[in-house]
Amino acid sequence: MTTGTNATPLKVLVVGSGGREHALVWKIRQSPRTREVLCAPGNAGIASIARCVDVSADDPAKILALAVNEGVDLTIVGPEALLCAGIVDLFQEKGLRIFGPTRKAAMLEGSKVWAKKLMNQYRIPTAAFRAFAAVKDARDYIRSRSSDQFPVVVKASGLASGKGVVICPTEKEATAAVLQIMEERRFGDAGSEIVIEEFLKGEEASILALTDGKTIAVLETAQDYKQALTGDRGPNTGGMGAYSPAPVVTPKIARQVDAEVLVPLVHAMYREGCKYKGLLYAGLMITKSGPKVLEFNVRFGDPETQPLMMRLRTDLIDLIEAVIDGKLDQVEMDWDPRPAVCVVMASRGYPEKYDTGQAIHGLDTLAGQSDVQVFHAGTARRNNQLVTAGGRVLGVTALGKDFLGAKERAYAAVRAISFDRCHYRTDIGDRAVIRDLGD
Numbered sequence: 001m002t003t004g005t006n007a008t009p010l011k012v013l014v015v016g017s018g019g020r021e022h023a024l025v026w027k028i029r030q031s032p033r034t035r036e037v038l039c040a041p042g043n044a045g046i047a048s049i050a051r052c053v054d055v056s057a058d059d060p061a062k063i064l065a066l067a068v069n070e071g072v073d074l075t076i077v078g079p080e081a082l083l084c085a086g087i088v089d090l091f092q093e094k095g096l097r098i099f100g101p102t103r104k105a106a107m108l109e110g111s112k113v114w115a116k117k118l119m120n121q122y123r124i125p126t127a128a129f130r131a132f133a134a135v136k137d138a139r140d141y142i143r144s145r146s147s148d149q150f151p152v153v154v155k156a157s158g159l160a161s162g163k164g165v166v167i168c169p170t171e172k173e174a175t176a177a178v179l180q181i182m183e184e185r186r187f188g189d190a191g192s193e194i195v196i197e198e199f200l201k202g203e204e205a206s207i208l209a210l211t212d213g214k215t216i217a218v219l220e221t222a223q224d225y226k227q228a229l230t231g232d233r234g235p236n237t238g239g240m241g242a243y244s245p246a247p248v249v250t251p252k253i254a255r256q257v258d259a260e261v262l263v264p265l266v267h268a269m270y271r272e273g274c275k276y277k278g279l280l281y282a283g284l285m286i287t288k289s290g291p292k293v294l295e296f297n298v299r300f301g302d303p304e305t306q307p308l309m310m311r312l313r314t315d316l317i318d319l320i321e322a323v324i325d326g327k328l329d330q331v332e333m334d335w336d337p338r339p340a341v342c343v344v345m346a347s348r349g350y351p352e353k354y355d356t357g358q359a360i361h362g363l364d365t366l367a368g369q370s371d372v373q374v375f376h377a378g379t380a381r382r383n384n385q386l387v388t389a390g391g392r393v394l395g396v397t398a399l400g401k402d403f404l405g406a407k408e409r410a411y412a413a414v415r416a417i418s419f420d421r422c423h424y425r426t427d428i429g430d431r432a433v434i435r436d437l438g439d
Helices: 019-029 060-070 080-084 087-093 112-121 135-144 171-183 188-192 251-271 305-311 316-325 403-416 430-438
Strands: 010-016 034-041 074-077 129-132 152-156 165-168 194-198 203-211 216-218 227-229 233-236 241-244 278-287 290-297 340-347 372-376 379-382 385-388 392-399
Touching (some): 010 019, 019 034, 019 305, 019 316, 019 392, 074 087, 074 316, 112 194, 112 251, 112 290, 129 135, 135 194, 152 171, 165 171, 171 188, 171 194, 203 251, 203 316, 216 251, 241 305, 241 403, 305 340, 340 403, 372 403, 403 430
Parallel strands (some): 010 034, 010 074
Antiparallel strands (some): 129 194, 152 165, 152 194, 203 216, 227 233, 340 392, 372 392, 379 385
């Protein structure tokens, strides 16, 4: 592996169009090792710092053709669907450098049923569960449970953009969730199989780690907010905000996660014939009995990536190339000790039906604030006007000397931005602020 400022400058391709990809592009642009950054397809914010190419992020063959035609040196994939479709295998067959797990390894996110069975086999702590491929079997199982065995959690097994999870306090609600997912196909083919699992009580945390299949380098901790409304109410979304670090992950908990989750998982994947190389994301519930895995993801989290990239001081290109080359043990990560808070500004109605095309105002007032970055998620430029083009529109992210300072700075920036039918949670970072003030 070659690292440092004397290495040959790279042409880097980032695939995707969300806030996660904007944060990655923003970080990669800071590397002295990059000569050009492309993004396919990107968004209006990414277009201001990289060359966006109008190639869909859902077609591996087209992304491969783009990389070949452009002479790309390194490709970084954001969306999980591409990884699960085998884009890494495709690139590797052509001898091209790409960051991420193979198709078989990406099953860890592509099938919750597969992942849960793997965790059970290798004794990785997770919620008790049953898997179903038939509606009748799932309904019969729900009916067999006593009232004190609720709530339960019903999950679509396949990819549902973080939205295929329903917490069901009663038998009636669990049955309705099964019908919505499996019969009505609310989340498309992701609902051909489901997982019904016990409801875990505790506080959630996100652990993201880089691994080259033998060495694990854990990133700083983070915590995201899945539900749409303030106070953890409303339907699950792709994420309404996040902060880093997550104080709930104490040094003791971190050691447990490493010993009981990350190391066993990487070893398990190797033994199953799908050596894991890339970014490994463990969504955890920190319970009274210790950390338990809610889900594994095989890519950078969104919106957790936004505060993490704000805090990362190490050259991201060096880290990614170390993973690809199997030399992760030769690099170290350096972090800004200050916390970061990201508030997602969304279109009202998200994650259900929402309008787009609303003019966005106020971003120019934030120019030059080094500790505030606005990462675009669902934006476009029409007739020279920045407009909304998705459910999650912007990820307003700020650093502060403490959690309260980071939160206040982030929300001050949020209030400077406006668009019709804007919605955001008002409690992002509160749990960390309360812990800070209590210390």
